[in-house]
Amino acid sequence: MRRLSWVACLPLSTMLCAGAAYSSTGLAEYEKPWELCGLCHSLDGNSVMPKFPRLAGQPAGYIEKQLTDFSTGTRTNDGGQMSAIVTEVSSANVSAIAQWFSSQPHPPPAKxxxxxxxxxxxxxxxxxxxxxxxxxxxxxxxxxxxxxxxxxxxxxxxxxxxxxxxxxxxxxxxxxxxxxxxxxxxxxxxxxxxxxxxxxxxxxxxxxx
Ligand code: HEC
Ligand code: HEC
Known part of the structure; x- marks a missing residue:
């Protein structure tokens, strides 16, 4: 998780990374496993950038299936970002992460x-x-x-x-x-x-x- 968290921050603005605490090595550390996801999808799953899907309110089962599919290579249309991220997620945390995003308030529609x-x-x-x-x-x-x-x-x-x-x-x-x-x-x-x-x-x- 540590190495990748840092890599994930590279293409993003420092603002997006500002929420994470940094260890003495300069690498980000997170209290909750979904904080890493928040860099792109926002902590409440209502991502700002339209290339990152909104996860808020999606069924937990669907979120888990996508994580598995990125991990096994069944889904590969993510420009390599998700497939890299999932290698850093412990399988013990997958269910809690899916629950977190699934339980966030549904996103508002666009104009x-x-x-x-x-x-x-x-x-x-x-x-x-x-x-x-x-x-x-x-x-x-x-x-x-x-x-x-x-x-x-x-x-x-x-x-x-x-x-x-x-x-x-x-x-x-x-x-x-x-x-x-x-x-x-x-x-x-x-x-x-x-x-x-x-x-x-x-x-x-x-x-x-
Ligand atoms: C560096 C940016 C980045 C980070 C960090 C990131 N994602 Fe993603 N995520 C993406 C991109 C890019 C896609 C795929 C976009 C596409 O298919 O065009 C995606 C897609 C997804 C999807 C599929 C959503 C759908 O509607 O099919 C899920 C679920 C997901 N991410 C969950 C997570 C979780 C959980 C984490 C944290 C463990 C995470 N992501 C961290 C960039 C990121
Ligand atoms: C028989 C059931 C079924 C029908 C009918 C169906 N879909 Fe789907 N759709 C799915 C499933 C299941 C997925 C998730 C696939 C996966 O696991 O990656 C999906 C995924 C999608 C996604 C990607 C969403 C995301 O968050 O990544 C879009 C967009 C979509 N469908 C649009 C459509 C449209 C438009 C139609 C009608 C022309 C349609 N679907 C008909 C079952 C269906």
């Missing part, structure tokens, strides 16, 4: 004009909602804030638009695997980029119920 800068095409959240439901995305991705803790399916509402958009494009390029083989999950490949941008705008600007 439409903020989303407009994150996607290629002009957006229409109302169209996005229809497309999301027509394509059956909502059969798996609930808009309810009270999904089961052990769920392996992420909440998408109020997630950063830029992050969602990147995931959809990674699924299409084959850089990340969606829910392969499950009915409806392959629909992402049959939607146009404009339709996906509408969906992203709907998700990012909508409250979880």
């Amino acid at each position: 439409a004009h903020e989303v407009a800068n994150s996607v290629e095409n002009s957006i229409d959240p109302a169209k996005g909602e229809l497309l999301f439901k027509d394509a059956g995305c909502d059969q798996c991705h609930s808009d309810s804030s009270s999904v089961a803790a052990e769920s392996l399916i992420p909440l998408l509402h109020s997630q950063h638009a830029q992050y969602l958009s990147k995931q959809l494009s990674d699924f299409r390029k084959g850089d990340r695997t969606h829910a392969t083989g499950l009915p409806g999950a392959d629909f992402i490949n049959s939607l146009t980029q404009i339709e996906l941008d509408h969906i992203v705008s709907y998700l990012a600007t909508t409250h979880r119920q």
Whole structure:
């Protein structure tokens, strides 16, 4: 954890690292295992930078599965950041870390004009909602804030638009695997980029119920 904490701070501003205490070697030390995660995802899981997904309120089961997938190399679309971080996380702490982020207040939705800068095409959240439901995305991705803790399916509402958009494009390029083989999950490949941008705008600007 020590060596990596320091490495993780390198590309970040000193402000982001300011919360950590430093040992005599100059390396960061943390009281709680999720403080390391807070450098990018924020301590309350409501990350500021849109390339870092918001973890607040996600089912603990989903968070744990992603950590496992980064660790085994099943998921590799993180630019190497998560795969490096997980090697420094003790397996004994994984469950507590997932619980911490899962129990934080759900993120607030974005305003439409903020989303407009994150996607290629002009957006229409109302169209996005229809497309999301027509394509059956909502059969798996609930808009309810009270999904089961052990769920392996992420909440998408109020997630950063830029992050969602990147995931959809990674699924299409084959850089990340969606829910392969499950009915409806392959629909992402049959939607146009404009339709996906509408969906992203709907998700990012909508409250979880
Ligand atoms: C140096 C920055 C950084 C740190 C520190 C970091 N992460 Fe991440 N995290 C990322 C990036 C980058 C991604 C993937 C973005 C992508 O897929 O485009 C990510 C993705 C994730 C995801 C997947 C979320 C989703 O919706 O699928 C989870 C879960 C996660 N991180 C948990 C953690 C935990 C827990 C820690 C602390 C042990 C942590 N992260 C520390 C940068 C970081
Ligand atoms: C059969 C269930 C199912 C359906 C239908 C489905 N998904 Fe998913 N989706 C999943 C699962 C499971 C994951 C998590 C995959 C993993 O473990 O990495 C996921 C992940 C995602 C993510 C990444 C979220 C994150 O936090 O990283 C996005 C975005 C997404 N789906 C969008 C969609 C859209 C848009 C549709 C409709 C076209 C759709 N999904 C339909 C099950 C489904």
